[in-house]
Amino acid sequence: MEKKVLGFPWSIDLGVVGFVILVATAYAVEAMTCQQAITTLMPCQPFLTGAAPAPIFPCCLAVTTVNTAATTTQARRDLCECFEKAAPAFGVKPEKAKQLPQLCGVTVSVPIDPTINCKDIQ
Numbered sequence: 001m002e003k004k005v006l007g008f009p010w011s012i013d014l015g016v017v018g019f020v021i022l023v024a025t026a027y028a029v030e031a032m033t034c035q036q037a038i039t040t041l042m043p044c045q046p047f048l049t050g051a052a053p054a055p056i057f058p059c060c061l062a063v064t065t066v067n068t069a070a071t072t073t074q075a076r077r078d079l080c081e082c083f084e085k086a087a088p089a090f091g092v093k094p095e096k097a098k099q100l101p102q103l104c105g106v107t108v109s110v111p112i113d114p115t116i117n118c119k120d121i122q
Contacts, residue, residue: 032069034082038090040065044100048092060104067101070110073122079110080118 032040044059046052055063070076087097094115101108110121 031072031075032066032079034078034086037066037069037079037082038086045090047100048096049090050093050096055100055103059100060106063100063104063106063108067106067108067110076110076121077118080116080121083110083113084116084118 040062041059043062044055047055047059066079070079083097086092087094094113097113098111101111
């Protein structure tokens with residue numbers, strides 16, 4: 001009989017753990033892509049578009065995640081340009097984007113502001 005952990009064969013559990021470690025390592029080594037940043041920030045869309053009065057906890061967690069990934073000047077500029085281009089497509093209101101870090105209690109290195117000049121980011 002095959003040994004089971006958490007109700008699954010142990011080989012599946014080890015595969016899941018290995019996948020999580022692999023993904024975590026990839027994020028630590030590489031900068032976050034534009035698509036990853038947009039996907040990560042999707043919980044913020046209701047607030048950023050004005051449909052919600054305040055950001056929810058998963059949104060604030062996403063802001064922290066994206067901010068943590070912006071470890072170099074180039075990564076910060078790339079994310080800034082990403083936000084600048086994506087904001088109109090998602091209906092982001094610039095005033096909401098500017099409020100988001102403060103409402104989440106996060107000091108960001110990449111402003112979530114579609115009106116900022118990304119070349120000025122350090």
